[in-house]
Amino acid sequence: MKFVVAVFQSSLGKKYVMAVTGLVLVLFVIGHMLGNLQVFLGREKLNQYAAVLKASPELLWGVRGALLVAVGLHLLSAALLLRQNSDARIAENERREPVDSTLASRTMIASGIILFTFIVFHLLHYTAHQIDPSYAEMRDAAGRHDVYGMVVRGFSNPVVSGFYIFSMALLCMHISHGASAMLQSLGLRTERNRTWIENAARTLGLVLFIGYTSIPVAVLMKWVQ
Ligand code: HEM
Numbered sequence: 001m002k003f004v005v006a007v008f009q010s011s012l013g014k015k016y017v018m019a020v021t022g023l024v025l026v027l028f029v030i031g032h033m034l035g036n037l038q039v040f041l042g043r044e045k046l047n048q049y050a051a052v053l054k055a056s057p058e059l060l061w062g063v064r065g066a067l068l069v070a071v072g073l074h075l076l077s078a079a080l081l082l083r084q085n086s087d088a089r090i091a092e093n094e095r096r097e098p099v100d101s102t103l104a105s106r107t108m109i110a111s112g113i114i115l116f117t118f119i120v121f122h123l124l125h126y127t128a129h130q131i132d133p134s135y136a137e138m139r140d141a142a143g144r145h146d147v148y149g150m151v152v153r154g155f156s157n158p159v160v161s162g163f164y165i166f167s168m169a170l171l172c173m174h175i176s177h178g179a180s181a182m183l184q185s186l187g188l189r190t191e192r193n194r195t196w197i198e199n200a201a202r203t204l205g206l207v208l209f210i211g212y213t214s215i216p217v218a219v220l221m222k223w224v225q
Contacts, residue, residue, distance in 0.1 A: 021074040029208060046148045050147040111173050112174060125154060
């Protein structure tokens with residue numbers, strides 16, 4: 001317990017927690033996108049994939065627990081770093097020195113909050129089936145949960161698709177800045193590789209945006225139905 005308190009009391013500790021949890025979440029987001037893209041391979045492939053993921057409750061709940069802890073610690077370290085930075089800014093103001101507030105850091109907070117709202121909506125939508133309870137009953141010819149049918153039905157609503165596309169744009173921005181900042185916190189970004197890392201982080205954000213948004217767009221265009 002003392003160790004945990006010490007980590008959250010140190011500025012570097014908070015940045016490490018933020019970076020490591022960010023890495024866990026980025027890896028999940030990449031894997032989730034690759035899994036979801038199987039919608040383009042048809043109903044059979046996507047439903048089979050979803051059934052395999054749910055076949056082991058221990059693994060499923062282990063991953064869910066790890067994601068929940070990662071999101072919780074990511075938000076906690078962000079809130080503590082924010083408070084620390086604003087305290088530092090107040091002290092700097094008192095000394096009448098220039099305030100160093102960047103547009104990127106302000107966007108990270110706003111995009112992070114909206115992304116959190118998106119994740120809550122997304123879980124209610126496709127995991128808890130609270131937005132449309134009929135999703136829970138959907139079955140394919142093999143008697144499996146019809147995740148393919150659920151995704152098509154969900155994204156046939158342009159308002160829902162619009163919210164997903166908007167959220168994916170924010171995810172892209174958040175990761176474009178966050179992935180590079182994460183490597184800085186872990187001491188892996190140097191002046192020599194900085195430009196390369198920033199470009200790679202932007203590319204990752206763009207690939208995630210294109211990959212994820214291709215699904216609601218394909219449903220709205222009736223390429224997937
Ligand atoms: C177009 C974009 C997306 C699609 C089509 C999609 C699709 C889905 C579907 C179908 C499920 C339910 C799986 C099932 O019950 O079998 C799911 C669950 C989930 N999604 Fe997404 N997703 C998208 C974007 C995202 C993003 C961007 C995130 C994170 C930032 C995310 C995080 C999650 C989480 C945490 C779960 C719960 C997994 C579990 O059951 O434990 N999704 N998604």
